[in-house]
Amino acid sequence: MMGPFLCLWTATFFVMSQECPEPCTCVEKKYGRQLAECAYRDLQGVPTGLPSNVTTLTLSANKITSLQQSSFLEVTQVQSLWLAHNEICAIEEGTFARLLHLKNIDLSNNQLADFPWGDLYNLSTLQLLKMNNNQLVKLPWEAFHTLKDLRSLWINDNKFTTIAQGTFDAMSSLSQLQIYNNPFNCTCRLLWLKSWAENTLISIPKRDSISCAAPESLRGVPLGRIPDLQCTPPSVQLTCHPNLDNTVLYDGLTLMLHCSVTGSPQPEIRWEIQTPIQGTEINGPNVERDKNDLSTGGSKHSAERFLVYGNGTLVIPHLSKHEEGTYTCLATNEVGTRKVSVNVALANSENPAEDLLRNNLATSKLGAKHCNKEAQANSSQAGEKLVIIYRVPAGMGSSDGGTLLESRLWACMFCLVVFLYC
Missing domain, CATH: 3.80.10.10 (Ribonuclease Inhibitor)
Structure with missing residues (x-):
């Protein structure tokens, strides 16, 4: 069996x-x-x-x-x-x-x-x-x-x-x-x-x-x-020049945006630029020069559209319609990242704020007239967007449709706070 x-x-x-x-x-x-x-x-x-x-x-x-x-x-x-x-x-x-x-x-x-x-x-x-x-x-x-x-x-x-x-x-x-x-x-x-x-x-x-x-x-x-380390996330302050009403601006307007940061360890700065034509990112300075020489607008580098210096300043040597857009300063260290942005616009009308609204930018109430915006380390917002509008008076536009500021301009600056979420 x-x-x-x-x-x-x-x-x-x-x-x-x-x-x-x-x-x-x-x-x-x-x-x-x-x-x-x-x-x-x-x-x-x-x-x-x-x-x-x-x-x-x-x-x-x-x-x-x-x-x-x-x-x-x-x-x-x-x-x-x-x-x-x-x-x-x-x-x-x-x-x-x-x-x-x-x-x-x-x-x-x-x-x-x-x-x-x-x-x-x-x-x-x-x-x-x-x-x-x-x-x-x-x-x-x-x-x-x-x-x-x-x-x-x-x-x-x-x-x-x-x-x-x-x-x-x-x-x-x-x-x-x-x-x-x-x-x-x-x-x-x-x-x-x-x-x-x-x-x-x-x-x-x-x-x-x-x-x-x-x-x-x-x-x-x-x-x-290990002992407690002194670690603080970045805080960022953005200022610009020229930044006052009724400032006379001459041919080839130079706009300077200065990004001042604090934090521990010392934050690294980079700029993100978004114009209607393209986006650009600049990590660190692309100009080796004494910061005391910035007022000249970077004459030796006039061929460059954007100049970034070691002290966090970004210079636009010749502001035109091509340079309209959003300029964002980002500060990063091991603890975190903060950023502040400005919108730079050129308007030909008598009411540049209306121009900006027609361009579908979300705006809120008027703020100060000075370009001075700060993103604190403990802010609930990761950053805010400041809008700067330079008004070109009627009849004073450039000969090529506004690509260069070849005539005298009067600066008309409106600071409108726009929340920008990360």
């Missing part, structure tokens, strides 16, 4: 053994699960021919150097993927994106300098992620935003110099976080991590090994022991 059953069992075992690649050992588990054991086999790549019902795939301690999109197409039901102690230095984008059932992945002790972070977006069931002992440098702040079930994250012993605020916020199930032995740059950008680590209930081992590699004055100091 045992003969038929023995034959059936032998046939089943033979089929199962045929489905398992020769370098690996496949073991049937309960409930249809299957383990594919391929560790310590000197493999240089993921073997093909794996059973489709594999839920645990062990590829640790091999000589695998890279992973491709096709590496795991045969095992899309896999729940645990062990890849530690290989030589992996490259992972193609999309390699893990189809492994929707993945709960555990171990990529520790490899040579990864980069990772396709977007692949984690689909791995919403992930519970364990080990990426420690690699060469990873950049960690996008949104990398873990879909991993609400993740319980343990190991990113220690990498090359991370900073971690963006909010990186761990979405992982509501996280109970263990290992981030020690990274060369952190302990500036204002990382100060949030000190406070967060002191107040979180998440287990963070080896806190004294979460230390600073820079700046030099803090080298070797544990993050939790």
Whole structure:
């Protein structure tokens, strides 16, 4: 009576053994699960021919150097993927994106300098992620935003110099976080991590090994022991010249916009210019010159439409219809960004405010007559837009339809506050 059953069992075992690649050992588990054991086999790549019902795939301690999109197409039901102690230095984008059932992945002790972070977006069931002992440098702040079930994250012993605020916020199930032995740059950008680590209930081992590699004055100091840094977001004040009513302006009007900023660390300034023809961005000064020489309007640089100096001043050497538009000064440091804008317009009518309204600019009540606008660090608005209108009296327009201010102009300036949301 045992003969038929023995034959059936032998046939089943033979089929199962045929489905398992020769370098690996496949073991049937309960409930249809299957383990594919391929560790310590000197493999240089993921073997093909794996059973489709594999839920645990062990590829640790091999000589695998890279992973491709096709590496795991045969095992899309896999729940645990062990890849530690290989030589992996490259992972193609999309390699893990189809492994929707993945709960555990171990990529520790490899040579990864980069990772396709977007692949984690689909791995919403992930519970364990080990990426420690690699060469990873950049960690996008949104990398873990879909991993609400993740319980343990190991990113220690990498090359991370900073971690963006909010990186761990979405992982509501996280109970263990290992981030020690990274060369952190302990500036204002990382100060949030000190406070967060002191107040979180998440287990963070080896806190004294979460230390600073820079700046030099803090080298070797544990993050939790660094002194409070003086960190303040930028505040911005924008002034312009000429900025008074009834000012006589001559041929080739020069308009100067000065962006004065404060903050700690010292903010960097950049200008964004949007004219009807094109948008321009100027990062830092494009003129090397003594700021005391600005009143000349940059005569040596008259061919340039926009001149930006090291003290934050932007000069428009020849204001014309081509230079109408929005001029935005942005100040950025490690704590935040603030910006203030001015709209510069040339009007030919007797009522330039009506011209501006006809151009569908959202305006509010009249403000001061001086071009002086400030965006404070604690302002509820990220910045405000100041509108400056230079009126060209009737009969005094330029010969080419207003492209150059070739005749004498009377400045008529209206400051209209327009809220500009970031």
